[in-house]
Structure formats: C-alpha cells, structure tokens
Amino acid sequence: xxxxxxxxxxxxxxxxxxxxxxxxxxxxxxxxxxxxxxxxxxxxxxxxxxxxxxxxxxxxxxxxxxxxxxxxxxxxxxxxxxxxxxxxxxxx
Amino acid sequence: xxxxxxxxxxxxxxxxxxxxxxxxxxxxxxxxxxxxxxxxxxxxxxxxxxxxxxxxxxxxxxxxxxxxxxxxxxxxxxxxxxxxxxxxxxxxxxxxxxxxxxxxxxxxxxxxxxxxxxxxxxxxxxxxxxxxxxxxxxxxxxxxxxxxxxxxxxxxxxxxxxxxxxxxxxxxxxxxxxxxxxxxxxxxxxxxxxxxxxxxxxxxxxxxxxxxxxxxxxxxxxxxxxxxxxxxxxxxxxxxxxxxxxxxxxxxxxxxxxxxxxxxxxxxxxxxxxxxxxxxxxxxxxxxxxxxxxxxxxxxxxxxxxxxxxxxxxxxxxxxxxxxxxxxxxxxxxxxxxxxxxxxxxxxxxxxxxxxxxxxxxxxxxxxxxxxxxxxxxxxxxxxxxxxxxxxxxxxxxxxxxxxxxxxxxxxxxxxxxxxxxxxxxxxxxxxxxxxxxxxxxxxxxxxxxxxxxx
Numbered sequence: 218x219x220x221x222x223x224x225x226x227x228x229x230x231x232x233x234x235x236x237x238x239x240x241x242x243x244x245x246x247x248x249x250x251x252x253x254x255x256x257x258x259x260x261x262x263x264x265x266x267x268x269x270x271x272x273x274x275x276x277x278x279x280x281x282x283x284x285x286x287x288x289x290x291x292x293x294x295x296x297x298x299x300x301x302x303x304x305x306x307x308x309x
Numbered sequence: 310x311x312x313x314x315x316x317x318x319x320x321x322x323x324x325x326x327x328x329x330x331x332x333x334x335x336x337x338x339x340x341x342x343x344x345x346x347x348x349x350x351x352x353x354x355x356x357x358x359x360x361x362x363x364x365x366x367x368x369x370x371x372x373x374x375x376x377x378x379x380x381x382x383x384x385x386x387x388x389x390x391x392x393x394x395x396x397x398x399x400x401x402x403x404x405x406x407x408x409x410x411x412x413x414x415x416x417x418x419x420x421x422x423x424x425x426x427x428x429x430x431x432x433x434x435x436x437x438x439x440x441x442x443x444x445x446x447x448x449x450x451x452x453x454x455x456x457x458x459x460x461x462x463x464x465x466x467x468x469x470x471x472x473x474x475x476x477x478x479x480x481x482x483x484x485x486x487x488x489x490x491x492x493x494x495x496x497x498x499x500x501x502x503x504x505x506x507x508x509x510x511x512x513x514x515x516x517x518x519x520x521x522x523x524x525x526x527x528x529x530x531x532x533x534x535x536x537x538x539x540x541x542x543x544x545x546x547x548x549x550x551x552x553x554x555x556x557x558x559x560x561x562x563x564x565x566x567x568x569x570x571x572x573x574x575x576x577x578x579x580x581x582x583x584x585x586x587x588x589x590x591x592x593x594x595x596x597x598x599x600x601x602x603x604x605x606x607x608x609x610x611x612x613x614x615x616x617x618x619x620x621x622x623x624x625x626x627x628x629x630x631x632x633x634x635x636x637x638x639x640x641x642x643x644x645x646x647x648x649x650x651x652x653x654x655x656x657x658x659x660x661x662x663x664x665x666x667x668x669x670x671x672x673x674x675x676x677x678x679x680x681x682x683x684x685x686x687x688x689x690x691x692x693x694x695x696x697x698x699x700x701x702x703x704x705x706x707x708x709x710x711x712x713x714x715x716x717x718x719x720x721x722x723x724x725x726x727x728x729x730x731x732x733x734x735x736x737x738x739x740x741x742x743x744x745x746x747x748x749x750x751x752x753x754x755x756x757x758x759x760x761x762x763x764x
Contacts, residue, residue: 225641226639226640226641227639227641227642228639229633229634229636229637229638229639230633230634231634231637236639244639245639246638246639246726247637247638247639250727251726251727251730252726254726254727255726258374258726259726279727279728279729282728282729283372283728283729286369286729286732287369287370290366290369290370293366294363294366294367297359297362297363297366298363300359301356301359304352304355305348305352308348308349308352309347309348309352
C-alpha cells in the first residue's frame with residue numbers, strides 16, 4: 218500500500234459514525250473487517266495475538282465472500298458468452 | 310464490409326479465447342468464416358465491449374495477493390557491455406537525424422513521398438521509433454538530440470514555478486496534435502522543417518533557462534510521452550538493463566503523482582482518439598455544417614480538441630469518484646485518480662500500434678530507399694499489406710485494453726486491504742473502458758475521410 222505513512226484521508230460518501238482506525242499508521246476504514254485485513258497485510262510482524270486472530274477471522278469471512286463473488290462472475294461470463302453465441306447465430 | 314467482418318471474427322475469436330474455449334470452437338469459426346456472412350456494426354461494437362467486460366471478470370478470478378505481487382515484481386538485470394559506447398552512438402544518431410531532417414526538409418524535393426525528412430519524421434520516428442518505446446524500452450533520453458545539445462549548453466537554472474507542474478506538457482501535446490491535424494506538416498517538407506526548427510529553438514531555450522533536467526523531465530511533451538510509453542515496455546534502465554513483464558512498470562505508485570500528470574495521461578489517450586475522430590465521415594458532415602455557419606476551421610479543430618479533452622478528463626474524474634464510493638474507502642479521490650491513470654497508457658499504446666503499424670510497414674521500403682540519396686530519391690515503393698492485417702491491428706487494441714485491466718487490477722490490490730473492495734473499485738473504470746472501446750472501434754470501423762478544410 219502507498220503513502221500510508223501520512224494519509225491525507227477523506228471520508229467516503231456514506232461514512233460510518235466512528236471509523237475503524239489503525240493504531241499503527243492511523244489509516245481509517247469503514248469497518249473492523251477491513252481494518253483487520255489491513256493490519257494483517259501491512260503490519261504483519263507487529264500484530265498482537267488478538268489482532269492476529271482478527272486477521273485470520275477476517276480472511277475466512279473474505280474467502281467466503283470471494284467464493285460467492287466468483288460464482289456470480291462465472292454466471293456473468295456464461296451469460297456474456299452464450300448471449301453472444303445466440304446473437305451471432307441469429308444475426309450473422 | 311468484408312474487412313469489417315473479418316475484424317469482427319478476430320474479435321469474436323479473442324472473446325472465445327478469453328473465455329477459454331478457443332480450442333473447442335476454433336474449427337467451427339474457421340468454417341464459419343468461409344460462408345457469406347455479414348456482421349452488422351452494432352454487433353461488432355458490442356463484441357468489442359463484451360471482450361473488455363469479460364476480461365475484467367476473468368481478472369477478478371485472480372485474487373491471490375502474493376501471486377499478483379510476484380508477477381508485477383518479477384525482474385532480471387543484465388549488464389550490457391560497452392554501454393557508454395552505445396550511448397554515445399545513440400546521441401550521435403539523434404543529432405545527425407535532426408540535422409538530416411532540417412537540411413533535407415529545406416533543400417530536398419518538395420513532394421512528400423520523395424522527401425526523406427517527411428518519411429524519417431512520420432514513418433521512421435513517430436510510427437516506427439515510437440513503437441519501440443513501448444514494445445522494447447524508452448531510449449529517447451539517449452537519442453533525444455535536443456537533450457544531447459542542451460547538455461553542453463550553459464544553464465541559467467531559473468527556478469521552475471511548481472504550480473505549473475506538468476500542465477505545460479499537456480498544453481504542448483495538445484498543441485502539437487492540433488498542428489498535426491490542421492497544418493500541412495505531413496505533406497510539405499519545408500513546413501515540417503520549419504516546425505522542427507521552431508521546436509528546436511523553444512526546447513533549447515527552455516532547457517537553458519530552467520535546466521536540462523527540469524525541461525525534459527517536466528515540460529517537454531515528447532519526452533514525457535516516451536517516458537510513459539516506456540513504462541509499458543519490458544526493458545528499462547536500472548544499473549544496467551532490467552527485464553520485467555510488459556506493463557509491470559505501470560502498476561508502480563510513483564509514476565503519476567499529481568493532478569497535472571493525470572491530465573497528461575488522459576491527454577495521451579484523448580489525442581489518439583481525436584486523431585481518428587477527425588477522419589470519420591461523421592466529423593466531415595459536422596465540420597462542414599459548422600464551418601458553413603461561419604466558424605473558422607482552425608478554430609473549430611482547436612475547440613473540438615479542447616472540449617473533447619475536458620470531456621475525457623471529466624469522465625475520468627467521475628470514474629475515480631465513483632470508484633471511491635464503490636470501495637467505501639477513506640483513500641482520497643486524488644490518490645485513486647493517480648493510481649488508476651497509468652493503465653490508460655497501455656490502452657494508448659495499443660491504439661498507437663493499431664493506427665501506425667500498417668502505415669509504418671507500407672512506407673518503410675520508401676523510407677529505406679530515400680535515405681541513401683535524399684536529394685535525388687528513387688520512385689516510392691508501395692508495400693501492399695494482406696487483408697488480414699486489419700484484424701491484427703485490432704487485436705492490438707484489445708491487447709492494450711487487457712493489459713490495462715490487469716494493471717488496474719494489480720494497482721487496486723495494492724491500494725485496498727479488502728479483495729472484494731478492490732474488485733468493486735474497478736467497476737466504474739471498467740464501465741468507462743467498455744464505452745471507450747465501443748467508441749474507438751466505431752472510429753476504426755469507419756471509412757477514412759480526409760479531414761475537411763485542412764492541409
């Protein structure tokens with residue numbers, strides 16, 4: 218990640234009431250999950266036991282989300298692919 | 310219609326390949342193209358957009374951070390023997406080339422196809438050489454004759470006003486493209502030589518006033534174009550010569566660091582589009598209507614150039630904003646705009662190949678023929694390209710887009726801690742890219758119409 222040592226940060230359009238803030242570099246996130254992932258990626262060597270656990274848990278949750286996303290992406294790919302096959306079959 | 314059909318099949322083939330079933334359908338395609346088929350324009354354009362969308366979805370399947378970082382971090386360094394000698398030769402070649410263009414432009418034969426200065430500048434330098442900067446590596450800092458001359462001139466080292474940043478290079482690039490479109494700079498050798506002489510005076514004066522480093526690093530638009538193009542290339546200088554995967558240089562954070570530099574990248578993309586747009590029948594009809602209502606043509610071309618540029622900037626800015634909203638991040642819009650601008654260079658490089666590869670190959674026998682005897686050149690030799698060549702050119706357009714999608718994907722993984730967050734951040738840029746592909750393919754598919762009222 219870049220320029221996180223001095224992040225000139227601006228809130229997103231739908232900010233949470235209290236952003237999750239990284240205690241190592243001060244970077245802000247909309248939820249604890251993203252903060253846990255950020256800590257695990259950027260400050261891996263300095264994590265406390267609890268933070269390491271949070272990172273693992275966040276990664277597991279993320280893995281589930283990614284799996285669901287992949288199914289959707291696959292469905293979209295198939296839709297594009299067969300959509301074009303049909304269109305080409307009828308038009309050409 | 311046949312050419313366009315062939316292009317459409319190439320595109321469709323790319324789509325099949327992207328989805329991963331090229332092998333299974335290859336035979337079907339081969340037999341299909343033998344039949345008498347017609348692909349309507351809308352389907353051709355839609356297929357191009359579809360390829361971009363599909364490749365974005367495919368890239369999103371790669372979610373392993375270590376893997377992405379390893380691909381982009383892969384480097385090998387070689388030491389080149391006699392690098393000093395080679396550099397010296399490069400500088401001499403650059404300076405000799407500049408003198409050649411000036412002399413032959415002023416005193417050589419004044420028909421464009423017989424004049425080696427015209428051929429060296431357009432076919433040799435702006436087509437052929439420019440291609441080497443993104444396909445091989447950026448050698449312009451060595452070859453650049455003005456830089457070599459400026460290096461031996463005294464320098465006043467006046468402080469460069471920081472608030473100007475890269476904006477003078479944006480203005481310079483737009484001005485050069487405007488000149489290219491409205492003036493006979495590609496037809497009249499003496500005019501070309503005059504422009505080159507003018508550019509020489511401005512460049513050397515600037516380098517003397519602000520210092521060589523500042524001028525060629527910040528202000529000179531040509532150096533900047535080649536520097537950005539060089540980021541696409543596999544070779545780069547780094548204590549010897551290093552190799553990286555094509556495009557890997559684009560995902561680094563340091564490449565674009567200010568709003569003006571984003572403006573320059575967008576300008577590079579816009580001018581390639583503008584160049585094609587003014588050669589479409591639609592533009593011809595539009596321009597004729599506007600000029601007949603009393604607008605001077607040169608003003609019309611300048612206004613279209615500036616307005617189109619602002620539209621492109623606006624779209625890019627909106628995409629960066631939307632990216633922040635989608636990713637729900639505290640990272641400022643500015644930073645996102647910086648990180649996601651370099652991939653656009655890959656797209657511009659793809660269009661540059663599509664525009665100039667055929668032009669370069671067609672003219673290169675003539676170029677080689679005129680070089681030994683520029684003052685009494687032989688008859689131009691026409692090289693006729695095979696019909697499938699158009700499909701090859703189009704595949705470079707698609708390749709540029711694929712590279713851009715991949716680089717943006719890698720940059721997003723570098724910026725965001727969440728993988729889904731990184732993917733979502735790319736929705737707006739991908740949507741913009743799909744639209745841009747459709748527009749550009751439309752331009753490419755149009756019959757060439759000489760821009761009215763100019764040259």
